[in-house]
Amino acid sequence: MPAYAIGNLRPAQTLHDEVLTYIERVQGTLDPFGGRFLVHGAPEREVLEGEWPQSPVIIVFPSLDHARRWYASEDYQALLPLRTRHMEGDVLLIDGVPDGYDPAKTAAAIRAAQSPES
Template sequence: MTAYAIGNLHPKPVLDEEVFTYMERIQDTLDPFGGRFLVHGAPEREVREGEWPGALVIIGFPTYEDARDWYDSEPYRALIPLRTRHMAGDVLLIDGVPEGYAASATAARLRAAPPA
């Protein structure tokens, strides 16, 4: 089941050379784990509800274990400070839903569950 690394990053107005180095090197850390960028701070976006400060980054992985192994890998851990010194943000790893997932089936399961 596909998993994702999702970042909501808040870059400083002027990016430092370290951020460019991070961006140049990250793909090499993703390749061994099957990671690929799905969204990378897309400049064109439309916030329809609430607020969305920052730049969205979504990286897809074949499995949750691949996402976790990438984030915990020595090559990626060495790059993290190049980003975090120059932009705050939140990063999470999350599993996707299986093929054929239906929100209505989840609603039915939750409706049938006894109250907590």
């Protein structure tokens, strides 16, 4: 099942040279773990609810294990400070849903679990 690294980054108006170096090199750290960008910055976006002044990043991996191993890898950990020294943000790793996922079945299971008869 796919997994995702999701970043909600708060870049400065002008990106520091170290951040640009990070951007130039980050794909090389993703490749051994099957990671690829789905969203990277997305200058065009339409905020429908709330506020979103940050820069979104979404990277897909074959599994949560791949995502964890990428983030913990020596190559990525060596590169990471080039971004974190100059850009705040929130990052998480999260499982996706399996093929054929049905949100109605999820709702039904939650209803059943919350039923007083359970």
